[in-house]
Amino acid sequence: MIIGLPRELKPDERRVALRPVEVGRLVEAGHEVVVETRSGADAGFSDTLYEASGARIAASAEAVFEQARLIVKVHELQQNEPSLLRPEHILLASLYCEANRGRLDTLLHAGITAFAVEHVVRPLSASSVLGGEIGALEGVRLLLAPHGGTGRHFAGHFGLEPARALVVGLGTAGRGALRVLLGLGMSVAGFDIDPLALEQARLDWPGRDFTARPVEDLPEHLPGADLVLNCVLWDKMRRDHLITRAMLGRMKRGAVIVDVAADRAGAVETSVPTTWLSPIYQVQGITHFCVENLPSASPEAASTGYSRMIYDTVAAIAEHGAIDAARRDAALGRGLICAGGKLVHAGAAQVQGLSFTPLAAL
Incomplete structure (x- = not known):
């Protein structure tokens, strides 16, 4: 052929x-x-x-x-x-x-x-792991004050707590994000529907500032988050969302949402796919980064x-x-x-x- x-x-x-x-x-x-x-x-x-x-x-x-x-x-x-x-x-x-x-x-x-x-x-492990890692790096960059973020440092210094990140979905992309965020010294909570994925994440990161929680607990953690990474590819038949527009009002001003899956109104209701040329937009004071082809950066x-x-x-x-x-x-x-x-x-x-x-x- x-x-x-x-x-x-x-x-x-x-x-x-x-x-x-x-x-x-x-x-x-x-x-x-x-x-x-x-x-x-x-x-x-x-x-x-x-x-x-x-x-x-x-x-x-x-x-x-x-x-x-x-x-x-x-x-x-x-x-x-x-x-x-x-x-x-x-x-x-x-x-x-x-x-x-x-x-x-x-x-x-x-x-x-x-x-x-x-x-x-x-x-899609080959693309997903890179997407999770690159998305995490972009999210950390956007947290810095010159980019309109909360300005909290990713690692704890001088007695201050490190920035707080939430990773939603602990599959291949989520594990890539954890590798970057925990490697930088951030405080991270991971969320998944699968008890086995949660337990594996706990075993992977002993001694780090990491907790693994069922996805039902996500809303109560949003107000304290500086950075949220969605790594869940949403079922196109679903009309519900893990993070709704109403939930944004309870988040910190300057917090960042990175949607690695980049599904339009998927797991994150306010997600709209973007490009590297124009990667971010804001909704209710929350920066959204939803670039579709994250792996192309490497x-x-x-x-x-x-x-x-x-x-x-x-x-x-x-x-x-x-x-x-x-x-x-x-x-x-x-x-x-x-x-x-x-x-x-x-x-x-x-x-x-x-x-x-x-x-x-x-």
């Missing part, structure tokens, strides 16, 4: 979906790989490295889409990319299209087969993790074809959004109120 790697077009996105080393493995397996020029430049992977791995370099995205059948990306389609689609294309990318009708309709109208990485690889590490994470999926689709691969692997089947203009993903159908065709019926 011919695999295409176009350059990412999302603003401030510096990642590339496949590194030269994974491209080389695909070539060795008998596949062809076409890479748009400078796709990996921001992550430290030159065209020369891709050529050495056996890839062909294309001068444009148009050339990649024209030659390749399997298109591999980090993010959903951007700018003119939908116009380049043909029904025979297979798309593998982070799509997040259940709650985005326009994005979903684009895939269906093009008649392509599309897989959502976020449903195939669970959790493009080499993020690209390495993403490429390793999706390689087996790319190889399976290239070897067996989209539908056969989805039938062979339950994870791939779970991530199949559409095929030949038919909606296959039950979750997207439920959110959008559409009918769907199960994988078994294709």
Whole structure:
């Protein structure tokens, strides 16, 4: 199969979906790989490295889409990319299209087969851990007085208490946030619905200023928090929130909310996705930082993790074809959004109120 790697077009996105080393493995397996020029430049992977791995370099995205059948990306389609689609294309990318009708309709109208990485690889550990760490660093920076924060120092000095942080969700992203915040000396409380996650966090951080609490206790801790990090990816069918707009009124003036999940009105009711160009906004005196593509701030590490994470999926689709691969692997089947203009993903159908065709019926 011919695999295409176009350059990412999302603003401030510096990642590339496949590194030269994974491209080389695909070539060795008998596949062809076409890479748009400078796709990996921001992550430290030159065209020369891709050529050495056996890839062909294309001068444009148009050339990649024209030659390749399997298109591999980090993010959903951007700018003119939908116009380049043909029904025979297979798309593998982070799509997040259940709650985005326009994005979903684009895939269906093009008649392509599309897989959502976020449903195939669970959790998205390669991206999540970096998101948690970078989000924590940004949150600490925004606490400083010049940025409008509470001005409390992250570590305790001169008999003063350190800044207080709350981490909501103790999965991969939450653990990354804990590593940064506790490493800096902050006072941290972690929240989760899973008793096992809470107990594991306690075992991971003995002797630190850390407590693990059930998520039901979160509201009572908000008034004392300087920084809140949400690391919970919210179910698109839910209409409730862990942190409501009304709760902001009980928080400190200058407190910061970092929404690593960046779900619009998700776990945090007042969350709206932002970009690195304009990363923050304020609601009731509370700074919100909700940048969607946090890992892109460390493009080499993020690209390495993403490429390793999706390689087996790319190889399976290239070897067996989209539908056969989805039938062979339950994870791939779970991530199949559409095929030949038919909606296959039950979750997207439920959110959008559409009918769907199960994988078994294709």
